[in-house]
Amino acid sequence: MPAPVNPFDADRCPLCGQPNDCRLCATGVYKGPCWCAAVEIPAALLERVPPEARNRACLCRDCVLTFQTLRSATGRGFTAAA
Secondary structure, rough: OOOOOOOOOOOEOOOOOOOOOOOOOOOOOOOOOOHHHOOOOOOOHHOOOHHHHOOOOOOOHHHHHHHHHHHHHHHHOOOOOO
């Protein structure tokens, strides 16, 4: 019996579907530090990742930075409609 297909691609952000540029998921030999090592990823944003994608697909820089910017401006991060 074939394994179930995971709807989440490790190379794509589970929130927006864009490439996440994760160095740890890259296929190249040099892994090096990832961009996320230099930023704080808020717990409130991580809670938005669907349970089936947690610890399987990384967020993209745009989602993290957008969330941080909106949280700073409004105190809320993404709105419920986002």
